[in-house]
Amino acid sequence: MNRSSQPSLQTAAEALRGDPRIAQAKQLILDAVAEHAGSLTTVRAANPATAADYEQLLSAAAATRGGPLIWPYLSAGLGNGPYVELADGSVKLDFIGGIGVYGCGHSDPGTITAAIDAAIEDVPMQGNLQQHPPSIRMAERLIELAASDEAPLRHCMLSTSGAMANENALKLAFHKAAPADRILAFDNAFAGRSLALAAITDRPNYRQGLPLTLSVDYLPSLDVNAPERSTRWAVDELRRLLARHPGRYAGFWAELIAGEGGYYPGSHDFFAALCEPIRAAGIPIIFDEVQSFSRTSRPFAFQHFGLEKYADIVTVGKITQVCATLYRESFKPTAPILSQTFTGASSSIAVGLATLDALRDRGCFGDDGWNIRRHRYFAAALTELAAKHPGKIAGPFGEAMMIAFTPGDGSYDHAKRLMDLMFNEGLLGFVCGSNPTRLRFLPPPVITTEAHIDAAIELLDQALAKFELRP
Ligand SMILES: Cc1ncc(COP(=O)(O)O)c(C=O)c1O
Structure with a gap:
């Protein structure tokens, strides 16, 4: 292939990108982010003192978009891998990632570095x-x-x-x-x-x-x-x-x-x-x-x-x-x-x-690559959970790092109720399909570990304990 996009260009912009002050500034920013994100390593309940302000923000969101948000998620702007802080101070384990968007999770250093490089381009x-x-x-x-x-x-x-x-x-x-x-x-x-x-x-x-x-x-x-x-x-x-x-x-x-x-x-x-x-x-x-x-x-x-x-x-x-x-x-x-x-x-x-x-x-690909191995791990844990909570979940379904299960009777109401319970426990997954409606996970493929999957299963277990099979 003609790698025409990678010639060495002698430009002022190239000199700017190579300026040691830029590298230094980026390092300072990354250090600060790492320091502040360091505490976001597990789920956390909302800060009750923020409840009124958070409600006000959610109402403003509903008013501007002409209907309520699909769920009460407003990010604070910081996270750590699959953990994300919301504006009410809560920390969630994000296994849906904006429906599969954040491949490296939240506040990832590589993502921030790339975004800073882009921010000093001439136009956004x-x-x-x-x-x-x-x-x-x-x-x-x-x-x-x-x-x-x-x-x-x-x-x-x-x-x-x-x-x-x-x-x-x-x-x-x-x-x-x-x-x-x-x-x-x-x-x-x-x-x-x-x-x-x-x-x-x-x-x-x-x-x-x-x-x-x-x-x-x-x-x-x-x-x-x-x-x-x-x-x-x-x-x-x-x-x-x-x-x-x-x-x-x-x-x-x-x-x-x-x-x-x-x-x-x-x-x-x-x-x-x-x-x-x-x-x-x-x-x-x-x-x-x-x-x-x-x-x-x-x-x-x-x-x-x-x-x-x-x-x-x-x-x-x-x-x-x-x-x-x-x-x-x-x-x-x-x-x-x-x-x-x-x-x-x-x-x-x-x-x-x-x-x-x-x-x-990160070795995500391959017949026995990380995507496939983590699917096996996650699927086995979901199967165990299904046995522990008979009738409450069926599955798993999906492929590799797209994994789902069917809550209760497969109705939208059951799926929505369990999704809300999970949200309150601190685990983010989202509905898909109809007849049956399922709950799906799209864990960030680059950074999700088996320990994160264990944490997700524990939160789902807690949510299932509260999930009643009424219509
Ligand atoms: C398979 C598929 N195609 C297309 C789209 C639309 O993408 P977008 O929401 O970025 O327009 C989606 C979004 O969920 C999707 O899942």
Whole structure:
């Protein structure tokens, strides 16, 4: 690859970055952060003296956004690994991380260093008229991680949200497959919050009152308890749809592990059985890895499931901080359909690059890498907990560093009640799916240890002791 983004440039900016005063200032800041974060090593109850002020802040948040926050989380601005201090002085064990965003946890020195480097860039935001070499490095890193002979994803467009990365993916697919106008997706799909993505998302209430902008047909997902039957069922349904709408599909949209939909992983055999006829029909294949990137045995879940040869367009987000759409040469648009004022914050790009380094350096990947080993550890502990609290939790479900369980009877009320109990005990996990509704954890892959998992299990145990199985 042409490493055009890494020439040695003789500039004033380069001299500034090399100025020993900058290194010294960064060290001073890191020392101060470490000193103040040092006490945040376990969960702590809120300071009662802050209760009224905290309530006032929550009311202000509800007033400004036009509805209450999803939960009473307002950060204080400091943390330590998976521990985070809230503005009421409480400390929580954060095993959801803004839904999978903080790969290195809270107040991580590498993250702070990268963000300071970005803060002394000339501008805080990058965009189509303002690109800097780290933007190119980020794109090159993602291409390097994704590309193989079988998955020649040669191009990468950065953007500021998973939804925008997915919009760009949709545009590339429609542009190539024009005049095809339908999308194939899965039951339980979640693709984001734009109008087009709300049409793909398999949640009718997420598009209530919204115009339907896309025609989408849904395929059943893999049933891990009946893999052969459910694969046959999905392939039969696919063949029926391909026959009903010949030449009309512009894209096959797949999350390889359904995230918001409830933590349903697929498998190599399941996806390959669907991708073969889809590829034969010339339909672009899009893998939405906004949630799954970095959480399995490989950087990308399509690599984890051995689906390289089917990946035409792949999107990432969340943990990468800046989001991205990767695509094959043959999808290069022939008209100016992709452009954005903002492609990413300078700090997102710097922190994203630092996170990619940290994921590699901490040995997260590999068939027996840290992600897989910690899944085994966490899953075994959840299984024990399920035996200790019969009927209160079922599972675990998910894959590697995406792990979930079903509380009680699988109703939303049970999941919400246990989530609130966990919150009060100091453990952050979040709902996903419906029928059943589950609780999921997305522990920060770079810094979560088995001791942190033990701490999470202890807090969950305490919450389960208070969890009543009433309707
Ligand atoms: C699989 C998937 N795709 C897309 C999105 C949308 O990303 P964003 O919220 O950054 O727009 C999400 C967010 O949860 C997601 O999980």
